[in-house]
Amino acid sequence: MRPASYLLIAIAHLQIISFSTAADTQPVTSRVPGETAKKSDTQPVTSRVPGETAKKWCKVYQKSCPIQVGKSDGNQAYPGEFPHMAAIGYGEESGIKWHCGGALISEKFVLSAAHCSNSPSVGPPKWVLLGAVFLINTTATDGSKGQIHPIMRIIRHPEYKAPANYNDIVLFEIGPAITPNPRPLNSKELHPACLSENRTLPGKQALATGWGRVEYFGDTSPNLLIKHLQILELSVCEEAFKHITKKTLSMGFVPSMLCAGVLPGKRDTCQGDGGAPLHSFLMNECTYEVWGVTSFGSVCGDPKKPSVYTKVFAYISWIEDIVWPA
Ligand SMILES: *[C@@H]1O[C@H](CO)[C@@H](O)[C@H](O)[C@H]1NC(C)=O
Numbered sequence: 001m002r003p004a005s006y007l008l009i010a011i012a013h014l015q016i017i018s019f020s021t022a023a024d025t026q027p028v029t030s031r032v033p034g035e036t037a038k039k040s041d042t043q044p045v046t047s048r049v050p051g052e053t054a055k056k057w058c059k060v061y062q063k064s065c066p067i068q069v070g071k072s073d074g075n076q077a078y079p080g081e082f083p084h085m086a087a088i089g090y091g092e093e094s095g096i097k098w099h100c101g102g103a104l105i106s107e108k109f110v111l112s113a114a115h116c117s118n119s120p121s122v123g124p125p126k127w128v129l130l131g132a133v134f135l136i137n138t139t140a141t142d143g144s145k146g147q148i149h150p151i152m153r154i155i156r157h158p159e160y161k162a163p164a165n166y167n168d169i170v171l172f173e174i175g176p177a178i179t180p181n182p183r184p185l186n187s188k189e190l191h192p193a194c195l196s197e198n199r200t201l202p203g204k205q206a207l208a209t210g211w212g213r214v215e216y217f218g219d220t221s222p223n224l225l226i227k228h229l230q231i232l233e234l235s236v237c238e239e240a241f242k243h244i245t246k247k248t249l250s251m252g253f254v255p256s257m258l259c260a261g262v263l264p265g266k267r268d269t270c271q272g273d274g275g276a277p278l279h280s281f282l283m284n285e286c287t288y289e290v291w292g293v294t295s296f297g298s299v300c301g302d303p304k305k306p307s308v309y310t311k312v313f314a315y316i317s318w319i320e321d322i323v324w325p326a
């Protein structure tokens with residue numbers, strides 16, 4: 001049994017770092033990839049090559065090859081197949097609601113979407129579920145279906161300003177599991193995914209995984225579903241979303257977004273898939289590489305209506321500075 005005080009400690013430490021807090025906007029987290037340190041900077045700024053640190057850690061994490069990764073040709077994930085897949089939970093421990101997805105990218109951090117960092121009805125997320133495939137009735141006392149970690153710190157991208165859809169990326173720092181018999185986060189069943197390298201993605205095949213709705217306004221799925229998608233040119237999304245409001249997409253589509261789907265429709269991510277990874281299996285390296293974070297879409301699975309993902313490589317330095325500080 002965990003000590004009763006643990007939950008209180010976890011909540012007390014829950015800290016949300018976001019744009020709205022002036023003190024948090026430090027140059028070190030708002031740097032753009034490749035930008036070099038200016039003489040006037042008072043903050044220590046690293047001169048790391050974007051993506052190099054993530055690549056180094058990728059080599060460390062891939063040593064434990066998951067049991068069945070890359071084998072699924074169907075639409076339902078096997079247990080252990082996506083050892084980095086996370087569900088993001090809201091509400092109290094006795095009745096957690098899983099409304100978003102995420103990806104474990106180190107032994108302490110889960111990558112997700114900034115729009116998942118606050119729910120209008122239940123506030124900020126408090127829990128991360130790892131190692132689960134079925135979500136029905138998963139509670140903090142049911143360790144057999146996965147393990148639950150408290151979220152200790154929410155680090156939203158400093159330039160995410162809801163309701164605008166830009167910079168829709170967040171990091172959740174997690175604490176030790178509160179469920180019995182947790183597995184280490186570098187084991188066969190549970191381990192971090194690699195982050196995207198600087199790749200040209202349009203035309204490539206990718207997988208999106210999530211517990212989102214199976215159809216628009218339909219039921220959410222209790223099983224972790226796999227969607228086989230193609231990365232499309234941004235112009236395809238531009239055309240598909242040309243009627244979207246100025247408030248959410250005032251600058252149009254930008255290179256830090258990815259457009260993915262299947263034309264003509266049917267396969268898509270949907271409500272409840274927010275924050276979940278868009279990834280690809282690296283055959284020789286026995287791991288997944290996360291290319292995108294599920295951000296927004298329109299009517300799921302509609303012909304010519306792909307969805308939009310936050311492009312992970314566009315934020316690689318921001319992620320590296322938080323997850324693996326120099
Ligand atoms: C989920 O919990 C409810 C209430 O405890 C129960 O009635 C239901 O059968 C459970 N469903 C599953 C699939 O275990």
Ligand SMILES: *[C@@H]1O[C@H](CO)[C@@H](O)[C@H](O)[C@H]1NC(C)=O
Nearest residue numbers: 033034049050051198199200
């Ligand atoms: C990414 O790759 C492109 C094309 O090879 C290159 O022009 C660009 O400088 C690279 N960016 C980074 C941050 O390495």
